[in-house]
Amino acid sequence: MNIKFLIVGAALCLYLGLSHSRGWLLFSTLGSRHAPPPGPRGAGLFHK
Amino acid sequence: MVLREGVDVKLIGKAASLPPDISPIQIGARGKFGESGFDVLGRVRLQWNLGAWNEWFIQFDDGAKGWLAEAQGFYMVSREKPASQLPPGQEFTVGRSVSIGGMIMTVADVKEAKVAASEGELPFAAVPGRQSTTVDLTGPNSAFASIEVSGDEMRYFAGRYCHFSKLSLTNLRPVPGWFGNPPIAHETGIQALNCPKCNAAVSLKAPGQSVTVSCPSCGTILDVADNRVGVIHGAVEKLNIQPAIPLGTRANLFGVEYEAIGFMQRADGPYTWFEYLLFNPHHGYTWLVNYEGHWNYVERLLETPDSTLSQTTCDGVEYTLFLRGTAKVRYVVGEFYWRVEFNEKAQTADYIAPPYMLSSEYYPDLHEVTWSRGLYMEPDAIAQIFGVKDRLREPVGVYMNQPNPWKSKGGSLGWTTALLLAILLAIQVFSVVRARNEVVADRTFTYVAGGSNTIPAIEFEVKGGQQPVAITSVAPSLDNSWMEIAYELQGIQNGERRHFVEGLEYYYGSDWSEGRRKKTSVIPAVAPGKYRLLVEAAADPQIPQANYYVHVRTDVPVWRNFLICLALLLAYPLYRFARSRSFEHQRWAQSDYDTSGQLIVEDDEE
Numbered sequence: 001m002n003i004k005f006l007i008v009g010a011a012l013c014l015y016l017g018l019s020h021s022r023g024w025l026l027f028s029t030l031g032s033r034h035a036p037p038p039g040p041r042g043a044g045l046f047h048k
Numbered sequence: 049m050v051l052r053e054g055v056d057v058k059l060i061g062k063a064a065s066l067p068p069d070i071s072p073i074q075i076g077a078r079g080k081f082g083e084s085g086f087d088v089l090g091r092v093r094l095q096w097n098l099g100a101w102n103e104w105f106i107q108f109d110d111g112a113k114g115w116l117a118e119a120q121g122f123y124m125v126s127r128e129k130p131a132s133q134l135p136p137g138q139e140f141t142v143g144r145s146v147s148i149g150g151m152i153m154t155v156a157d158v159k160e161a162k163v164a165a166s167e168g169e170l171p172f173a174a175v176p177g178r179q180s181t182t183v184d185l186t187g188p189n190s191a192f193a194s195i196e197v198s199g200d201e202m203r204y205f206a207g208r209y210c211h212f213s214k215l216s217l218t219n220l221r222p223v224p225g226w227f228g229n230p231p232i233a234h235e236t237g238i239q240a241l242n243c244p245k246c247n248a249a250v251s252l253k254a255p256g257q258s259v260t261v262s263c264p265s266c267g268t269i270l271d272v273a274d275n276r277v278g279v280i281h282g283a284v285e286k287l288n289i290q291p292a293i294p295l296g297t298r299a300n301l302f303g304v305e306y307e308a309i310g311f312m313q314r315a316d317g318p319y320t321w322f323e324y325l326l327f328n329p330h331h332g333y334t335w336l337v338n339y340e341g342h343w344n345y346v347e348r349l350l351e352t353p354d355s356t357l358s359q360t361t362c363d364g365v366e367y368t369l370f371l372r373g374t375a376k377v378r379y380v381v382g383e384f385y386w387r388v389e390f391n392e393k394a395q396t397a398d399y400i401a402p403p404y405m406l407s408s409e410y411y412p413d414l415h416e417v418t419w420s421r422g423l424y425m426e427p428d429a430i431a432q433i434f435g436v437k438d439r440l441r442e443p444v445g446v447y448m449n450q451p452n453p454w455k456s457k458g459g460s461l462g463w464t465t466a467l468l469l470a471i472l473l474a475i476q477v478f479s480v481v482r483a484r485n486e487v488v489a490d491r492t493f494t495y496v497a498g499g500s501n502t503i504p505a506i507e508f509e510v511k512g513g514q515q516p517v518a519i520t521s522v523a524p525s526l527d528n529s530w531m532e533i534a535y536e537l538q539g540i541q542n543g544e545r546r547h548f549v550e551g552l553e554y555y556y557g558s559d560w561s562e563g564r565r566k567k568t569s570v571i572p573a574v575a576p577g578k579y580r581l582l583v584e585a586a587a588d589p590q591i592p593q594a595n596y597y598v599h600v601r602t603d604v605p606v607w608r609n610f611l612i613c614l615a616l617l618l619a620y621p622l623y624r625f626a627r628s629r630s631f632e633h634q635r636w637a638q639s640d641y642d643t644s645g646q647l648i649v650e651d652d653e654e
Contacts, residue, residue: 002461005620009468012613013475019609020479023515025572026612030548 066093066165069256070329071118072220073104075168079116080216081125085109088116090168094182096161098387098414099259099273105170113171115205116215117194120257120385121332122350123215124192126207134195134204140183143410143417149206153187154352157416190350209350212330223329226305241277243268250277253309254327258383269380271387281390289313292338292439293324295382299434301345304331308434310382316373316396325384333385336430337422341443342450343430344405344422352419353406358645360399360406362421367399367406369645370448371638375409398448399645405449424449446634454628465621472617476610484512489600495531495585497592506581507540510574510602519550519581520568520599526554529588530563531596537571540578546571552596570604 019026077088090105101119108114117124133149140146144155161182166174180198187193190209195202225231241250241261248265252258252272259273260280269281291311298307310325321339335346353362358369375394394409403424410417424447431437443450456462488508495501510517523531530553537546548571553563583598632643642648 002456002464005461006464006468008620009464009617012617013468013471016472016609016613017475017479020475020606021513023513023573024609025516025570025606026609028570028572028608030569030571 074221090170092174093164095164096159126205153185260384260388313379341441342447343425346422349419367401371398403451480605483605484603515603518604521550522566522597531587536582
């Protein structure tokens with residue numbers, strides 16, 4: 001059995017389980033907690 | 049010469065002197081075949097136009113008589129059987145299958161032989177010059193049979209091939225230079241001859257077994273099948289070829305010490321390869337074959353495999369036809385146990401089951417077919433075994449029985465991948481089933497151009513643990529225009545703030561469209577608690593007024609994580625699969641046959 005591959009695969013399974021339990025979304029930057037983006041077309045919510 | 053008739057022995061004359069012979073067997077040696085012990089009583093040396101062999105007369109412990117044939121490193125123990133057991137009127141031609149005593153046997157070779165010399169006790173008068181026709185047959189489970197026809201007399205012998213190690217021989221003749229014996233000439237030790245062309249000294253490593261030797265001085269190819277040295281071929285054009293393994297090198301291969309005693313170059317059209325003949329006085333001969341830097345350890349088979357046109361089976365392993373061709377000898381140096389002819393063509397067929405291969409060579413003029421099995425050996429292993437690291441070239445391309453380095457042994461990678469996929473899927477299914485996917489807000493708003501378009505905050509609660517929250521934005525009336533909805537999620541208790549902008553647009557023509565009127569964005573890892581969602585819309589100035597909808601769901605099932613992990617998991621197995629396919633493609637690109645052994649017929653282009 002390819003041990004390294006098994007270890008990496010097990011780590012991926014663990015990470016998937018963890019991401020579901022923590023509500024993570026892999027490779028997502030949506031809903032940034034940082035400063036709002038520069039002004040979109042016509043939006044005024046962040047530029048009052 | 050002593051003739052044994054029953055329990056009586058009588059001296060019938062003096063035999064011709066036997067030529068020097070490296071055979072370790074001698075009169076008085078004792079051995080075991082199966083459960084029966086035997087003693088060696090006498091020897092007949094038989095000769096044919098391309099070589100010679102020994103037939104040792106043996107007596108078993110139960111008094112029965114038999115023969116131990118010794119030829120080219122092979123040993124065959126047999127007992128005489130009634131000739132009436134042979135099928136009447138049967139023609140014995142090489143390759144023909146014959147039923148003898150209910151067993152299907154294959155004729156391996158037919159040759160004319162004569163008695164060269166004899167010694168010790170024998171059951172018949174082995175007068176030098178006595179001529180006979182011998183037919184050798186092979187069968188399943190190393191079965192062996194020999195039929196001898198001399199004048200009106202026909203004799204039939206049946207028995208088995210066996211390896212030297214299985215005979216448990218004792219009281220053997222010491223072989224000079226081997227097994228701890230000093231390398232000095234014994235009465236049957238290393239023989240020295242003189243080249244009839246240049247008179248240079250020519251030493252034989254395997255006297256009594258070697259038939260061909262090249263003069264190390266002038267390169268003349270000599271016939272040394274008997275005591276007289278003849279010329280087979282004038283000096284071969286000296287090719288600028290240096291054996292990668294120097295002749296005389298000894299090395300331990302699979303527990304047996306061999307010495308490289310012969311080297312030849314063979315060719316099939318433009319393709320050339322090299323063969324090294326290795327010798328051990330007890331174990332006989334084996335080969336190393338080198339083609340374009342690839343190596344195979346080759347042993348002759350004791351039995352003929354079952355074969356069809358495209359497949360052959362040996363020891364339960366199925367081999368697929370890979371190549372057919374015609375091989376010719378181009379260059380030789382050293383010693384060989386058969387008479388090497390430069391114009392002699394062998395019809396070859398190679399079958400593969402990597403790392404093994406089976407090869408057959410049929411010599412029509414000799415009425416002989418031989419089978420051998422090759423095992424691919426890594427060049428590094430050859431270099432280490434023979435201590436020739438700097439002399440070996442790098443392998444080129446993929447060889448026919450080269451093991452595929454991208455195929456896991458026993459398919460373990462496939463099983464591991466399947467197991468991990470199953471676990472990944474189980475985790476995902478569990479997560480999806482558990483997700484509540486609860487709608488906590490479902491509102492409709494109206495955008496008015498020129499208005500403030502700030503709506504009262506949507507309040508909802510996230511219950512349970514940290515979870516993703518999905519916000520779906522819908523602007524169903526977008527028509528070649530756009531709308532943007534800005535969101536800010538504010539945690540009432542924890543003070544958290546999250547921002548994003550959802551852009552909706554829809555443009556279309558008579559036969560095209562782009563954009564979407566509905567989008568869903570997922571905010572990850574939202575902590576439990578109460579939240580306020582601020583919403584503000586902006587739109588294309590052409591839109592005076594438009595409705596839009598906002599749906600908020602908590603604890604939504606997420607597939608993105610699973611798909612990313614799946615892609616990462618499969619990356620390595622898919623990479624190996626692609627490399628493995630590429631390797632096999634390279635292998636079979638060199639064959640005229642497909643992977644099932646069928647000849648590939650190319651369509652003619654008109």
